[in-house]
Amino acid sequence: MAWFTKIEVEVTPAELRIVTRSVLGRGRKFQRVPVRNTDERAISDKGEAWVPCVQALARVLSEMHMRNATLRLIVSDHFVRYGLLPWSENVVRDPERAALARFTFKQLFGNLSDDWEIALDEQSASQSSYAVAMDRPLLEALRELCKVHKLRLSSIVPVFVARYNEYRRRLRGRTYCVASVERGRLTLAFRGERGWFGVRSRRLHGSLPAELADGLRQETATLGVPNAGALFLIGPEELIRRAAAIPGWSVTRLGDDSLAPSAALAESSIGNSAEQRGQ
Secondary structure, eight states, rough: OOOGGGEEEEEEESEEEEEEEEEEEEEEEEEEEEEOOOGGGGEEEEEEEGHHHHHHHHHHHHHOOOTOOOEEEEOGGOOOEEEEEOOOOOOOHHHHHHHHHHHHHHHHHGGGGGGGEEEEEEOOOOOBBBEEEEEHHHEEEEEEEHHHHHHHHEEEEEEHHHHHHHHGGOOSSSEEEEEEEEEEEEEEEEETEEEEEEEEEEEEOOOOOHHHHHHHHHHHHTOOOOOOEEEEHHHHHHTTTTTOOBBEEEEEEOOOOOSOOTTOOOOOSSSSSSSEOOO
């Protein structure tokens, strides 16, 4: 019965990765659905790049007939922007942090950020944190699909956030870098004892080993952190196996299992309202 069903969809520019499972534990189905009329070489940071993905998802949901099921959406970092929120004892309440996040994205991206919705990571005392932003029309389109197909939307989560939450118990070291790899996209997140140093997402144009080494060198120089240490590489096995060794870094490869979340871990969800903490 549909109300006993959970659907998880990873939305990428090239395909939808869909897991359907029963909450009673009586089966699990996985499928990959190509996104039509998508040229990976044409993927950009412009909002219209996600339109074919929403159209593909609409077709899939129409065919599934899963009314009243629970839907969790994981959105590719192609469609997400990240910003760092430094710790300040004068900015601790959520409305204040939301205002700081809005200002941060405005400084980074200008007027483009006016049409984005923002969610905040949880922030511990004396530690920096991050915020995520997505196009409001994208989020509105995804929410509307849930209404049309009578699905209960549990969350909309960026792929880096989903992966980090899935593996965070396995990340060790006083300081480390998490590299989240997708086809055509690399997100680098640097963390230390005082929280996040930075979360940067960038296009991948060539081979992963060379671009990962270049990205680490450029981003560590920008952030003023050592270009060496523990590196946790997360992504599809066929992609991350190409980066067996990165000079100066101790690499741990973690296969992408973002469609199998741990219920005990909080997520920075942007699914239900703008400028909120992940619940």
